[in-house]
Amino acid sequence: MTSNLLNICRRGxxxxxxxxxxxxxxxxxxRICIVGAGPAGFYAAQYLLKNxxxxxxxxxxxxxxxxxxxxxxxxxxxxxxxxVINTFTKTAEHPRLRxxxxxxxxxxxxxxELRNQYHAVLLTYGSDQDRELQLDNEQQSHVISxxxxxxxxxxxxxxxxxxxxxxxxxxxxxxxxxxxxxxxRMLLGPLDALKSTDTTExxxxxxxxxxVERVHLVGRRGPLxxxxxxxxxxxxxxxxxxQTRWRSDDFSGIAxxxxxxxxxxxxxxxxxxxxxxxxxxxxxxGTKQFLPIFLRAPKAITEGEMEFSVTELQQDAAxxxxxxxxxxxNLILRSxxxxxxCADADISFDSRQGYxxxxxxxxxxxxxxxxxxxGLYVAGWLGTGPTGVILTTMSGAFAVAxxxxxxxxxxxxxxxxxxxxxxxxxxxxxxxxxxxRIDDFEMETGKEKGKPREKIVSIAExxxxxxx
Amino acid sequence: MLVINTCRNTxxxxxxxxxxxxxxxxxxxxxxxxxxxxxxxxxxxxVNVTFVRANGTKIKTSxxxxxxxxxxxxxxxxxLDGFGACEGTLTCSTCHLIFKTNDFEKLPDKPGDEExxxxxxxxxLTDTSRLGCQITLSKDMDGLEVHVPSxxxxxxxx
Numbered sequence: 278m279t280s281n282l283l284n285i286c287r288r289g290x291x292x293x294x295x296x297x298x299x300x301x302x303x304x305x306x307x308r309i310c311i312v313g314a315g316p317a318g319f320y321a322a323q324y325l326l327k328n329x330x331x332x333x334x335x336x337x338x339x340x341x342x343x344x345x346x347x348x349x350x351x352x353x354x355x356x357x358x359x360x361v362i363n364t365f366t367k368t369a370e371h372p373r374l375r376x377x378x379x380x381x382x383x384x385x386x387x388x389x390e391l392r393n394q395y396h397a398v399l400l401t402y403g404s405d406q407d408r409e410l411q412l413d414n415e416q417q418s419h420v421i422s423x424x425x426x427x428x429x430x431x432x433x434x435x436x437x438x439x440x441x442x443x444x445x446x447x448x449x450x451x452x453x454x455x456x457x458x459x460x461x462r463m464l465l466g467p468l469d470a471l472k473s474t475d476t477t478e479x480x481x482x483x484x485x486x487x488x489v490e491r492v493h494l495v496g497r498r499g500p501l502x503x504x505x506x507x508x509x510x511x512x513x514x515x516x517x518x519x520q521t522r523w524r525s526d527d528f529s530g531i532a533x534x535x536x537x538x539x540x541x542x543x544x545x546x547x548x549x550x551x552x553x554x555x556x557x558x559x560x561x562x563g564t565k566q567f568l569p570i571f572l573r574a575p576k577a578i579t580e581g582e583m584e585f586s587v588t589e590l591q592q593d594a595a596x597x598x599x600x601x602x603x604x605x606x607n608l609i610l611r612s613x614x615x616x617x618x619c620a621d622a623d624i625s626f627d628s629r630q631g632y633x634x635x636x637x638x639x640x641x642x643x644x645x646x647x648x649x650x651x652g653l654y655v656a657g658w659l660g661t662g663p664t665g666v667i668l669t670t671m672s673g674a675f676a677v678a679x680x681x682x683x684x685x686x687x688x689x690x691x692x693x694x695x696x697x698x699x700x701x702x703x704x705x706x707x708x709x710x711x712x713x714r715i716d717d718f719e720m721e722t723g724k725e726k727g728k729p730r731e732k733i734v735s736i737a738e739x740x741x742x743x744x745x
Numbered sequence: 746m747l748v749i750n751t752c753r754n755t756x757x758x759x760x761x762x763x764x765x766x767x768x769x770x771x772x773x774x775x776x777x778x779x780x781x782x783x784x785x786x787x788x789x790x791x792v793n794v795t796f797v798r799a800n801g802t803k804i805k806t807s808x809x810x811x812x813x814x815x816x817x818x819x820x821x822x823x824x825l826d827g828f829g830a831c832e833g834t835l836t837c838s839t840c841h842l843i844f845k846t847n848d849f850e851k852l853p854d855k856p857g858d859e860e861x862x863x864x865x866x867x868x869x870l871t872d873t874s875r876l877g878c879q880i881t882l883s884k885d886m887d888g889l890e891v892h893v894p895s896x897x898x899x900x901x902x903x
Contacts, residue, residue, distance in 0.1 A: 320827065323826070323827075324826065327826075355836065357831050357832075357834030357835075357836040358831060358836045358837070360830070360831045360832040360834060360836075361830045361831065361837075363832065364830065506862070506865070506866060507862045507865055508836075508859070508862040508863065511858065511859075511862060540865060540870065541865035541866070541870075544861065544862075544865060545865075666837070666866055667830060667837060668827075668830075668837060668838055668839055668866060668867070668868070671827045671830065671839065671896070672827075672868065672896055675826060675827065675896055
């Protein structure tokens, strides 16, 4: 133990005396491990550090770099959304928090090991898999997931070789959530605006050669069930040189229902109706087109086309009819939701729904008893499924962190024995200082190109810059 | 004057980065006393504001004319979890505040589309909801009391 501590200190984990004091303290410190350095992990850490005075929080992250979907999901032309990184950085630099990057649950460390080393383990590693259409030909190269496309332009390690084929005129996006709209905006928006963002160089280069002129955004249900939020739609409507064209048939009977809707849905529907009424007024040839299409369910994939069933709404559910429609689709982007993967066999995982089985963030036991597995928690999309904005994740993470505090206070969680915390041994771990070196390097490289940063995409390169 | 301003800005930046580095909360009254260099706020520029948490506890604080309500929270390190995540850039709704009807109606600027778009994603949305980052303090707001919605919600019910 002592030599291990010395090693940790030597490797530069803890430079301040405060940190050493805490780590070396012999009183049983409450040790909590958070797996995944995205928004859910950081918000939970923030709450725990504030409300649990005598705890140490360790964040273990698979990648060498932190921030999860804030870095790899948030669209590069939404840099303001990434301001939360400032808050996360303050949390990360709290004297009672340690960051262990490049440590993968299930590969570098098992859940059982973490549970032996900590009083509580909180899983927040998110959703990294796609829901699939379950159609023939879905594995063809012109069918890719919107999640991978986002990962590609945002520089997620491993996504750089996607090579989306942008040589055709028509892209059909299946799904109408904000990810789908982000992708449509990236495909149709002016390239010059992206050059001053942290979009990866290879993506900028590929987008500069793009021949895409029309993006179809197809949903199974109607305008009243549209999944995108109003901010994202308003942004599309304001894009220069892009016309949004709605199908008036999709909106039959909608106007009369507007008054009964709750405010958010009402304002969104009013914006769609206004845009529908305005369309054609300023039509100019040669502009690109954004084409939201409702009441169509995916049916078949063919070369250059996608076939949809015409649907009818029954109690808010889309039911396919016998009628079909074919849409041109040189490239098909699937955006019908994410699911999580099971990182360790000891996690009680619902593989059909793709999330960790839990009650208010308390993970259930692997057996079928439906009882809580004391000391194991889940927050963020891994526990709730992939829905909501950052506010949703923040509130959810605070709530789960509060449950951890409550369980400790009520002794539902035994913290009387001493726990050692994560031992890096000879693993190549990226500390927060290591991330700072990567961060500085990326910002410096970006400066030369007028970008906020140029992201490093190769893990080997990240480790080299971090100095491990 | 320019020199003084430059000094003040440098000092403020140094203070800010020291704060970011050490994460030691520095209470704002001390900060303004130290760095105002005799240019202390005139009393009439001070606007008293009370934030009422969801559990009813009141936080009395103050800002100066021209500050936004988000500035007031940040400058006084008002203890509101997760408040102002996007730092006032109208891309989140974490600075959602609920006004009394009278106060709401007296606000000089009505919310724009972009603010309403973000408010639509907030919890506990009311007809007198605004984003704190969009409200600029004026002298006649002295004594303002605003309600802060609960930050802990069950995400699954959203």
